[in-house]
Amino acid sequence: xxxxxxxxxxxxxxxxxxxxxxxxxxxxxxxxxxxxxxxxxxxxxxxxxxxxxxxxxxxxxxxxxxxxxxxxxxxxxxxxxxxxxxxxxxxxxxxxxxxxxxxxxxxxxxxx
Amino acid sequence: xxxxxxxxxxxxxxxxxxxxxxxxxxxxxxxxxxxxxxxxxxxxxxxxxxxxxxxxxxxxxxxxxxxxxxxxxxxxxxxxxxxxxxxxxxxxxxxxxxxxxxxxxxxxxxx
Numbered sequence: 001x002x003x004x005x006x007x008x009x010x011x012x013x014x015x016x017x018x019x020x021x022x023x024x025x026x027x028x029x030x031x032x033x034x035x036x037x038x039x040x041x042x043x044x045x046x047x048x049x050x051x052x053x054x055x056x057x058x059x060x061x062x063x064x065x066x067x068x069x070x071x072x073x074x075x076x077x078x079x080x081x082x083x084x085x086x087x088x089x090x091x092x093x094x095x096x097x098x099x100x101x102x103x104x105x106x107x108x109x110x111x112x
Numbered sequence: 113x114x115x116x117x118x119x120x121x122x123x124x125x126x127x128x129x130x131x132x133x134x135x136x137x138x139x140x141x142x143x144x145x146x147x148x149x150x151x152x153x154x155x156x157x158x159x160x161x162x163x164x165x166x167x168x169x170x171x172x173x174x175x176x177x178x179x180x181x182x183x184x185x186x187x188x189x190x191x192x193x194x195x196x197x198x199x200x201x202x203x204x205x206x207x208x209x210x211x212x213x214x215x216x217x218x219x220x221x222x223x
Contacts, residue, residue, distance in 0.1 A: 006154070031209060042115075042200060042213045043155075092154060096209055100145050100157035101202075 002027050002095050006104025013083055013111050020079045021107045023093035028073035033094040033101075034066070043092065049076045083111045116201050116214030124220040131188040133217040135201030136181075144177055144184045144203040145211070155200065158186075191221045 005024045013019050023032065034046040034055075046066055047055040055068040069077045080087050088111045093104040116137045125131055135144070143162045147155040161168045161177045161184065168175045174187040188195055201214040 004154075033210070042215045043202075043211075045210060048210065094155075100147075100160045101155075101211060102157065103147075103154040105154040 001097060001099070002029065002102045004093060004095065004102055004104040006093055006107060008107055009105060010108040011110070013109065015084050015111055017083055018079055018081045019083065019109060020077050021091050021093070022077050023075070023104050025074045025095055029095040030073070031096060032070065032076045033096070034068065034076075034078045035092040035094060037090040037092060037106075039089070046078070046091075080109065083109075085111045087111050116203065116212060118199075118201060118214040118217050120217060121215070122218045122220075124222065125191055127191060127193055127221055127223050129191055129221075131191050131195070131219055131221070133186045133199050133201075133219070134183060135185070135214050136183045137201075137203055137212070137214075138182060139205045139212075141179075141203040141205050144175075144201060146173075146175060146184075146186045147200045147202060149198045149200065149216075151197075158199075188219075191219075193221050193223045195219060196221045 003026045007022055032049045035043040036046055037043050045058050046061045047057040049055045049068045049070040051070045051073050065081055067079045091107045094101050116135050118135050143160050145160045146158040149155045159170050159175050161175050172189045177184045198216045198218050200216045202211040
């Protein structure tokens with residue numbers, strides 16, 4: 001199964017700043033998924049990142065707030081822009097495989 | 113909403129007991145998956161059951177799927193303190209590769 005390296009694992013950021021989260025996969029994958037998980041909640045899909053095209057965002061998420069890059073088939077970044085305390089969450093990347101989905105270890109973001 | 117529903121929301125048992133978690137959904141699915149999450153970290157895939165399967169085993173895990181009732185259950189037998197985690201069901205529907213997630217069950221196994 002794929003192995004995903006996600007970083008940073010956690011960060012504390014000032015409001016109004018931006019944070020870029022990186023995910024590196026050890027194999028080539030077509031689609032990567034970015035999720036947000038607010039404290040004590042389930043996962044909410046932010047967007048699907050395809051290589052060579054713009055990411056597809058879910059309702060309630062916009063590119064200006066969560067720009068995504070997908071420069072090749074093994075790497076993607078998610079930026080959380082102009083952060084506010086409401087952005088404090090765990091952010092996760094994921095790739096799909098035949099038996100299920102593999103997740104990065106998550107980035108725990110706290111905005112103060 | 114397409115979101116899956118899980119019950120119970122929280123479950124507390126003693127080591128050695130069995131834990132059963134249930135997931136219900138409203139749409140037709142291709143497969144249903146169960147994941148474990150420890151302390152807000154990344155999720156670990158446990159098991160996938162396809163829509164044409166009724167039961168699947170993996171070690172101490174047993175998953176059933178009843179497509180007529182649109183429900184699935186995850187049974188953890190002989191639980192251990194290390195099984196303490198949140199458990200989520202998720203499923204694919206139609207041609208969509210997006211996963212639709214349940215709300216999760218928080219399991220505490222007391223030593």
